[in-house]
Amino acid sequence: MKARTDAHFATQCIHGGLEPDPQTGAVMTPIYQTSTYAQSAPNEHRGYEYARTGNPTRTALQNNLAAIEKGKHGVCFSSGLAAMDTVIRLFEPGDEIIASDDLYGGSYRLLTAVLGTFGIKSQFVDMRDTDKVAAAITDATKLLWIETPTNPMLNIVDIEALTSLAKERGVLTCVDNTFASPYLQQPLELGADLVLHSATKYLGGHSDVVMGAVITRNDDLAKRLYYLQNAVGAVPGPQDCFLVLRGIKTLHLRVQRACENARKIVEVLQANDLVANVYYPGLADHPRHEIAAKQMRDFGGMVSFDLKEDTLEAATEVMKNTRYFTLAESLGGVESLIGHPASMTHASIPREQRLSVGLTDSLIRLSVGVEDGEDLVKDLEAALAAAVPASV
Ligand SMILES: *Cc1c(COP(=O)(O)O)cnc(C)c1O
Secondary structure (H helix, E strand, O other), rough: OOOOOOHHHHHHHHHHHOOOOOOOOOOOOOOOOOOOOOOOOOEEEEEEOEEOOOOOHHHHHHHHHHHHHHOOEEEEEHHHHHHHHHHOOOOOOOOOOEEEOOOOOOHHHHHHHHHHHHHEEEEEEEEOOOOHHHHHOOOOOEEEEEEEEOOOOOOOOOOOHHHHHHOOOOOOEEEOOOOOOOOOOHHHHHOOOEEEOOOOOOOOOOOOOOOEEEEEHHHHHHHHHHHHHHHHHHOHHHHHHHHHHHHHHHHHHHHHHHHHHHHHHHHHHHHHHEEEEEEEOOOOOOHHHHHHHHHOOOOOOOEEEEEOOOHHHHHHHHHHOOOOOOOOOOOOOOOOEEEEOOOOOOOOOOOHHEEEOEEEEEEEEOOOOOHHHHHHHHHHHHHHHHHHHHOO
């Protein structure tokens, strides 16, 4: 392998776990678009038999993912939720999972509506409070499912506090690192057993692929995950693996720029008379700013804010009037997106419950892209100004 394990993050993005193609010397990993591989005699092959089991493009991506998360093994899946489903298959009926009460909606749905019916029980706890998590652990608890920063309130959970609690109590930990990306946060370094990504977001980075991944240092867990990857079969295709490999080569640059742009936007939003609250872990008055500063390199490209005129109508006017922020679900791409959690991603949560965590009717979530920061700031200011007539 070209990159030494002590190489810096930017070098790992480009070289980590990768080598030129052994057949041809191709510098970029080829797309091995094949479902099967020729054998010279029954069971005599070059390490690849059938493409659900293995594909060289996927192997290259898995090695690269292991390198950028400071893990040993990467395992790819056809989506972030397929990755999560496969992780939960490590457990059995009767086992319990404790998950964050502020969870990606699809993860919540998978744990309750799907896996719940197979006898795997989940409890949802405010993971900002380590004592509450400690009190919730029972003899049946097998896994803590941690997400930080959370969506859309950008709450911060102390990863190290929870992984050390879990180790004391003999419980595994999995951190959904989708929002931060490994450039900002490396949960394995903070004691996590497993890291999960929706590679659809920052890793792919160009809103052109759906994929998931799990990374670990634990040989036994990796062996079982590779077994399940093949046995369950939710694998990504080689084209998609190529796209994510290409995306990761600029991960550090994209996230750096997104953080820079987010800082500019936060400043402008805070100064705007129409804005009520701005949620961003980089703000000194964010209640968990110190923990974010401890476990993250920078504070990310996700920003939420709400309006003094706290209505869906006022928020809708803002979202209809942006030019560069596209109204859409998802996040982590080069292009900026704007969304309305109360009516889009979090519409299934009862209004009272939403309001109790600060998710107001006018809350707007931004996935800040890598366009010019001044253009993004002007775009938002103009959209906010255009929303005024509707709100008075
Ligand atoms: C998008 C997302 C997922 C699900 O990933 P898919 O690739 O859409 O299946 C899981 N967790 C978080 C935090 C996400 O943002």
